[in-house]
Amino acid sequence: MDRAVLQVGDHMTVEVALAVMAGARAGRLLVCDNDGLCTGLVTRAELSAVRDSPAYTDRLRLRDLPGDGAPPAGHAGSHGRLPAP
Known part of the structure; x- marks a missing residue:
């Protein structure tokens, strides 16, 4: 069975994102900006x-x-975007 993908804000640090993944036993996260996109x-x-x-x-x-x-x-100051899924 495929689990739903967790959504997180793009302001999250890499370390926190890894902790969220570990806690949820998730292998991936959907990253969203401040507008929810x-x-x-x-x-x-x-x-x-x-x-x-x-x-x-x-x-x-x-x-x-x-x-x-x-x-x-x-x-620092770089704001690259992740590729859309």
Whole structure:
């Protein structure tokens, strides 16, 4: 049976998003902006790869991730959008 995808705000940090996924036993999250528009889908594997990157900081938010799931170079002030599902 396929579970419903959890929706989270793009202001959430990568670390919190991973904790939400672990608590809900979910493998993916639907990311939405402040207007409630879905801006992308992230998986646990993508977020884990970002967290394990040398460019990772605990301030990195989902809205700051580029579409390829890699940590942004010099992400301060960067507001890349996730690809729409």
